[in-house]
Amino acid sequence: SAVISQKPSRDICQRGTSLTIQCQVDSQVTMMFWYRQQPGQSLTLIATANQGSEATYESGFVIDKFPISRPNLTFSTLTVSNMSPEDSSIYLCSVEEAGRSDGYTFGSGTRLTVV
């Protein structure tokens, strides 16, 4: 399965600032996904990132708050903009590998604390 490198692993940020999270995959993948896991909660899909097109956002998430880049088939970034304490969460990227339908692989996550 694909190996995903996600950076940073954790950060503490001031409210009002922005943080960009990077996700690098060791193979070309068609689709990449960004999830949020709030404290004590399960994962919620933020958006789907396709190479060469704009990301598709889920209900409750908007591009101005969570801009996403997908410049090629192995890399994506998620930015958390104008952060508030409510954005404190774990952010994870995930990939679907071409030709596989038996689940998805996740990055190790970015633990974000906004103070």
Add this chain to the structure above:
Amino acid sequence: RKEVEQDPGPFNVPEGATVAFNCTYSNSASQSFFWYRQDCRKEPKLLMSVYSSGNEDGRFTAQLNRASQYISLLIRDSKLSDSATYLCVVNRGFQKLVFGTGTRLLVSP
């Protein structure tokens, strides 16, 4: 009502016990189903896919009942290392995964 519902637990069992987790989903158009395992402060990892015919992998058995929209996971001969949160996950199409809130398992000596 949540789209995927699980008993949050925790389930406290002794080593060697058999434990079963249940999950229900509300979207009848859901296409594929999975159990993931998540250790504390770690990312989720695929445990197994779930098929209508049943799926067994060593001590783990998963079942899907589409008519009842019900998924189960059975763990036999529990090990200390099985302690984790088990996430029921449903793919409702267009690669959209919906996660349950997880069932926490604690296996004690």
